Amino acid sequence: MITLNVNGRSRDVDDAPNTPLLYVLRDTLELNGAKFGCGLGQCGACTVVVDGKPVFSCLTPIAILQGRKITTLEGLGTEDAPSPLQRAFIEEQAAQCGYCIPGMIMRAHALLTGNAAPTDAEIREHMNANLCRCGTHMRILQAIKRAARGMQAADARAPAQEVRP
Amino acid sequence: MNAPVFTPSRRNVLAGALILSFSLRALPSLAQDQDNAASKPPLPGSLKRAPMLDAWIRIDADGVITAFTGKCEIGQGIRTALMQVAAEELEVDPHAVHLITADTARTANEGFTSGSNSMKDSATAIRNAAAQVREILIGVAAERLGIAADQLHAQSGAVVGPDNRRIAYGDLVAGDVLHVTAQPVSKLKSPDALKMIGQSMPRVDIPGKVTGGIAYVHDLRLPGMVHARVVRPSSYDARLLSVDTSGIEKMPGVMKIVRDGSFLGVIAEREFQAIAAMHALTVAAKWDVATKLPDEGNIFGFIESLPAEEHVIADKHADSAPGTRTLEAVYHRPYQMHGSIGPSCAVASFDGDALTVWSHAQGMFPLRKGIAEMLHLPDEKVRCIHMEGAGCYGHNGADDAAADAALLACALPGRPVRVQWMREQEHQWEPYGPAMVSRARASLDIAGNIVDWEYEVRSNTHSTRPPGAGQFLAARHLEQPFKPGPPRPGEQPDGAGDRNSVPLYALPNVRVGYQFVPDMPLRVSALRGLGAYHNIFAIESFMDELAIAAGADPVEFRLRHMQEKRARKVIETAAQRFGWSSASMTEGSGRGFAFARYKNLGAYCAVALEVDVEHESGRVRLGRVVAAVDSGQAVNPNGIANQIQGGIVQSASWTLYESVRFNQTRILSQDWSTYPILRFGNVPESVDVHVVDAPGEPFLGTGEAAQGPAAAAIANAVTNATGTRIRHLPLSAARVKAAIGV
Amino acid sequence: MAFSLLLVVVLGAGALFFVAHVAMPEDRGQHVFAPDLVRRGGELAALGYCASCHTAEKGQPFAGGRPLATPFGTIFGTNITPDPESGIGLYSPAAFARAMREGIDRVGRDLYPVFPYNHFTRLEDKDIDALYAFLMTRAAVAAQNRANQLAFPYNIRPLLAGWKLLYLDKFRVTERPDLGRYLVEGLSHCGACHTPRDRLGAEIASQHFDGGEAEDWWAPPLNANSPSPVPWTEESLFNYLRSWDAEHGGAIGPMAQVVAGLASVPEQDVRAIAAYIGSTMAKQGESDGPVEDNQTQAMQAHPQGAELYAGICATCHETGGHVPFTVASLGQHTSLYAPDPRNMIHVVLEGAHPPEGTVGAVMPAFADALSDEQIAEIIAYLRARFSGGAQWENVEDEIARIRRRTSP
């Protein structure tokens, strides 16, 4: 038994320790977000966030994940209450087939967590690890920028709320 | 007579058709329709294939509205567009329409979801059916209320009278009022009364996809489901000599190893266990590697050396001024792959008697036929249900994965079996877009007008899709193998390798030939746009070559030769929004323009863009891109823009980087390191799409409209930037560098 | 400090000897070059890897700005485009030849030997002419050179004259060697990275090709001291220098740029380099037996590293070379036998990313997925498994150091 911390919940799984996280997420924990794309670390479809960093779940055995915080697409928000980043993807209609999008969102999430106001060049550079075959790139970039703007606006409002009694 | 052939039980219709066990298999064939066509005008769109209204629209007693399409959602947003169309004519909220996509047990047989035909075929059928349903319901209400039908109107799922009396649709559907044959002419809403059509309604599938909902066949989990992997031969025609499975059978979770001839697969409790066993089998399998592939370095010479059928596609002659200058050019396009980000996947379940297959292939009815043939089952014992996959862009491995799943499920009755291909399997085994060669020759008169145009294109088939069982890889590898059917050239006006080989420009003398090459050194089939990608690249490159020879601005030169109003509008819109000018740019930068009407029947699309070419490396970088598109009556402008943007970016990847690599035995393009594609670091600065609406005009297919124009616009911009013409795709850095010299 | 003082004294003496080189006159003439000369110049520029030091990441070709870390501080590659203000547009052929051979710029200042004039001094006139023709026909880019960041006393340029007195002459040769040797020892300046340097940054002649370093990567020996378990042959060197060798793998780190440049030069030049290096690497009585693999012992000694390896690396590296750009056994990579773990660390942290649109090894960066300790475990396991147990020291500290250096 290995205990994983997935989206804030502790989950016991009985998969072999060398099983890549991707299969445990999809098959054992029945989470759909992370996708199999290549299994070789070349496409990013399987990207999840571990301790704030984007990680290819297809090349990350669960043995090394005990005690680390794993966040998947499902951990950001739900269809009824999407996270700001997910909402930005919906608002920009940033998907065609959408298969690459969960990985895109997770990689972008890691970027925005560390850098709330990335430049266009920084976003392009950071996202270079993930592939999209439908050519949705321009909308993905727009969605990330939209989310960043929204988060900055929210940040700007936050102190004002604090001074209220 | 159509009606008697289609006989669902009345009970099902009354019950709201929620439990549908009948099949639409026995629908009248197109041939019968054509017999009727002599006496009546043809039914619109796919109503021709399934003329009963309730094959398209059903309404339950509780008011639930279900629309049916035989087309598949393949990431093009068709689900949303069809809901909009149905809702429009039914006067309901689009979200109130429950849409069922291709399912051999439930929907009409609309063949393949391909060729950008879904809007033309299915949306047309659904729109007309919905309009006729609305009128029928108004008629029923009129009778019931004793009010003239023209005093009533439909509104929010009810028929409403002058005194605000209303009867909900659900209360009007008693009996089989909707179980009637469609009429050829419907009372469609007038363009200015449209409320939903023309709105950029957000796609209904996106919220689920961005939050982890079950969106793809890859996400399907059935009770008791197990996982399988196949081991493909080491090269195209390799035969499995032996495989020692003794140790592998004992690996954790392994349930069954299935071998039939050279078809080899393994079923395990869990997915990663299946993968581990697959790796072990790969090492254990001994193959007779028989394949002999041609030399990649001389592939075009090889294709030119193969026997070909000659077809004349266009041959027209008129009086014209004498030509004073003649230009000639040869264009090449290599094999290129679909390269779906998610490798193909399918789930199949066999209960000992009947088989159900969930697949993301593009045609459920042809798939069923092929699988039934492969398994020696009657058609009605196989049901194929479409679920989404990763974007396919044509005929990729989806059908093959479905056949794999079917074979493996039959080896383990009672347990649903899920198969997904590995990345290297998808890369090596999917059918590629064929390599193509074309020659263009044209003469200009003294005034710089084209007087004579000749074009010849040489290509393999562009479709090796089912129904024939021999079209599946697995079926070819069985002990009793199936043979692939004879390759077909395709037919005009859609065309295949010759798609868009006839220029839309008004030219006095045109001769277009198609050299169809039946022999296929590499496995090929339909890739987004088919021959249109290459032919438009060639024709629109050549138009620029002629414009330069004539000393004309490329946009002006195109307009000079274009008479179709809508084409001109699209060309002018793109040029104007881009800020087109022929003023020269700084060294190393260039502009390019290209235009085409997809298939000469579908959407009109023009692309203007700018590039920078780094002289030292030959690397091409894309700057601003502007496109204009006329898709007829625009149902969902944002959806159209999305398709065009995606098409441009994908075409940029094909055009700048892509070519399938192989040696004399096998395919070397096995993953993204050996078949690199566009990444974020090199996408254009911006891609703006202007949708030129054409209210009241028929829906035109859009999904493939941008591929060709984007390729030619890039090639033209590279010439503009470097002064050198490259006629050989891809425009890789090495090729550009070699062309521009030191 | 004592060393610095000594240095100042020694070099100062040299400086006295050589002070004040004359400034060469501005050359504003219009040159016309034969196309063949320009073309050969382009090939020579690739063989000399000019772009790799004189082009900043994502910068304009030859416009300078690339930081080059040396033990004495950071030196920035200069603008060698023909821009008259910021580049070398005012150089006459003679001024260019003097810079190449003697390390003196047009106005008479001494150049730092990170610019390998100690090798270029061997170039024949016709090759210098070709390089001149090539560079003078590039697009002129106005880009000011960045000031070097050097510590005292290395920031005193005249001291370089003393350095040259000590070292430069040793490299001058007069006879025309064969093409391979001419390129390797001259233009391609292989020794600049593959020969160890002394405290004054000069290549130690007695340890020619014994292995050195480049941008904090280990540059393996190019002589019989190569620790590679699979012997290098002329053929495998050629494959490696062109793209990929099935026995040894492909170039990574700074060497990857060298290989990228060599992809476009005539085959005979690369074959000549491979032949010469092949001769310098030849070992007596070598045989190509299989790579030693102590898997069982290594697993016992480093169970955690073995498990990490099996769960992560083996996905690609334990498939017997079936995954593109992997070799049959990781044990065939020379870096595992290096005197220090830097190359291993770089690869695991940074991965491999070929230029966009080009076929080449893609390896994900594991900096985010793995901790220093985990990377150290994997390295210890591999080292034990293939290199006979001798472990590197302070691997975790090195990982932390390289992490700091590469991720700002």
Ligand code: FES
């Ligand atoms: S599936 Fe993990 S990177 Fe492609």
Ligand code: FES
């Ligand atoms: S949206 Fe289809 S792969 Fe990105």
